[in-house]
Amino acid sequence: MKVLKFGGTSVGSAKNINKVISILENYSKSDSIICTVSAVGGITDKLLLAGKYAQNKDKQFKDVLESIEETHFNIVNELIPNNNDAVMAFVGSRLDELKSLLEGIFLINELSPKTSDKLVSFGELLSSYIIAETMKSRDLSADRKNSQDLIVTNSNFTKAEVDFAITNKNIQDYFAAVVQRITIIPGFVSKSALGEITTLGRGGSDFTAAIVAAALKVDQLEIWTDVSGMYTTNPKQVKQAYPIKEISYQEAMELSHFGAKVLYPPTVQPVLDLNIPIHIKNTMAPEESGTIISNNEEKTNAPVKGISNIDDIALITLQGSGMVGIPGFSKRLFETLSQEKINIILITQASSEHSICIGIDEKDVEMAKASIDTVFENEIALNKIDPLITESGLSIIALVGDNMKNHQGISGKMFSTLGRNNINIRAIAQGASEKNISAVISKKDVKKALNTLHEQFFEIKTKQLNVFITGVGNVGQKLVEQIKQQNKYLKENLKINIRVAGLSNSRKMIFNESGLDLSNWQEQLEKGQTASLQGFFENARDLNLRNSIFVDVTANYDVANLYAQYLRESIGVVACNKIACSSDFENYKLLKRLSLKYNAPYLFETNVGAGLPIIDTLNNLIASGDKVKSIHAVLSGSLNFVFNNFDDTTKFYDIVKQAGAEGYTEPDPRIDLSGVDVARKILILARESGMQLNLEDIENTPFLSQAGVDSDSVDDFYQTLIADEAHYQALFASAKANKSQLKYVATLNNGKASVGLQEIPEGHPFYNLKGSDNIVMFYTERYPEQPMIIKGAGAGADVTASGLFADIIRIGNN
Structure with missing residues (x-):
């Protein structure tokens, strides 16, 4: 039967x-x-x-x-x-x-x-x-x-x-x-x-x-419902959740208490007493195996069987120096709540006996405070204890598993995993049986917490990154294409799953917490909502996804000014925009501090050499104890392209136009040709070397004609290039006469930095630098005579996108 x-x-x-x-x-x-x-x-x-x-x-x-x-x-x-x-x-x-x-x-x-x-x-x-x-x-x-x-x-x-x-x-x-x-x-x-x-x-x-x-x-009780058993966690919150094949009565009761609605433990007491197994099955999918709940002694090696949660929790804290060493406070507190028929969900007390913290249903918090303050009115009046402290808008998350007690470090892994995603823990409870580790967190962080913990304890160690990209022009498009192309490889080989959760250009923005379909993202973006820099940030913040990364593929001051907001929300920042890192030194240091404080990576490799690992190499040198003595570099792929293609048979105006058309210069070429862009790059390297410099400390010797320097618009600037062709031909003629090549060089030496056009003689490492290539020479205590040299393509949409992509992967590998 x-x-x-x-x-x-x-x-x-x-x-x-x-x-x-x-x-x-x-x-x-x-x-x-x-x-x-x-x-x-x-x-x-x-x-x-x-x-x-x-x-x-x-x-x-x-x-x-x-x-x-x-x-x-x-x-x-x-x-x-x-x-x-x-x-x-x-x-x-x-x-x-x-x-x-x-x-x-x-x-x-x-x-x-x-x-x-x-x-x-x-x-x-x-x-x-x-x-x-x-x-x-x-x-x-x-x-x-x-x-x-x-x-x-x-x-x-x-x-x-x-x-x-x-x-x-x-x-x-x-x-x-x-x-x-x-x-x-x-x-x-x-x-x-x-x-x-x-x-x-x-x-x-x-x-x-x-x-x-x-x-x-x-022999068995079957309970048929609309889900395929008890899940590793709430499948509505975590898409990767899956049914647990077998679970003990105790584990099932713990999970049910903490929000798993499949089973209400008191109702199955009759079969529990007789060790009759319970089989949870799905009416809508009867062929699926479901979950068997029993006292079968066979246990899996998995220490954690499930993750559950209870929402709408309030914490009440009774504290005061008058409680220490005085018996009876706990008894009076619990009796008061019992008389008001208020159920206690979680209890935690430090060994100092200075405070008792209790979790209750949020709807009961006002009644609890009023009744407890009344009961302890005399002690409060005498300043022996404080008026009851209450906090609402909280949830409890719990790891459950009979086998957790046999595995060291479960609680440490749980709390460090939450900490990496800046999920603040308000209270912790763990019984001596170690079947359940509970933590009280903000209700808004529940989804992120469940997904983060599920990824840690139940999934093949694949780290999911949720990426929000602002600026999908030439470089941004290439980045999206690279993510789409390499997604499978990253999952299989690096165990990284990159989901693009948000995209924006100057007109439209779109979001999808499950990840955008990258096969037709342009069409989706055209139908998106009106773009807003603050709105983009608020969407990324409110989605509250684990391992979120904001990617800035613009040259916009207003976007750079939002980095601090992203970092404070534990959203990592990857930027090819140089403005933030070359802004006032105090702002640069603030972003670094926020990155550490909120455990939010802040990477900007492409600020200096597009896809070249210049900053990463410099950081590794310093981290290993080396000290930078001087840096000599050609850091502008656009300027190198210009001067490698300009000679007495060409027009300077035509070469600059060509550089813009091929994506080597910014839309406003004055940013590149004025030397400001290179000055920012050497400033960033100086700062990453430990020096406190600002942009005005960089000596910038312009090579443009005075009219070019003073031009009011891009169109005016191009007109000066035509009018002042003789000025630029004279620069080339001088270099040719000296059997040299024109290179725009950045130098950092003895704490001073400068940028400017130089005539590079034959035999110098810069002389044969072709196309848009960059080169950096690090002279350090370990490389005093023969410098460490990094050389390669320093401009172009593909390599810049690959530099951004590399920073994203660095975060995934961390």
């Missing part, structure tokens, strides 16, 4: 009831079946709502009643389309009784617990009758037995206590004589020894099934 229970969602529609009947028919081929059913999904809530309206003399109860009637009649017509007069008549008569009851409540303006039990019992009584009659109409060997004739309770209405001696005998006697293969019984409902209608309280249908299973000592 098998005992199955189907919940409200499973019998929530004619379509789902047909699935239930199919499951029962299949089972009945090999065994006798007892099936406990809940009310049709949502009906119990509607019954309670109708009762509340009626009690308050609100005629809206009639509208709710009409909805209840419509739901049941529609289900009957769908399940038994022909010859259903008798069934419709029975359902109609029960609904008439319900109507009379509600009208009575309306007239006397009262809804007692006894009447409430009678009211809500209609749900299960109707659903069980309809399902049984449907099966009969299909010539299945089925019948209905009213569980009110079997389960006997006391008269504690709304949560009646079962008389197991009488109940067990009733169940055993009845099922010893049944002839039908399938017996449908209503869950939740019962009767007192006096014959009064009672109900079994929260999770009553599970309780009914457990009572029957225990009375008959069946």
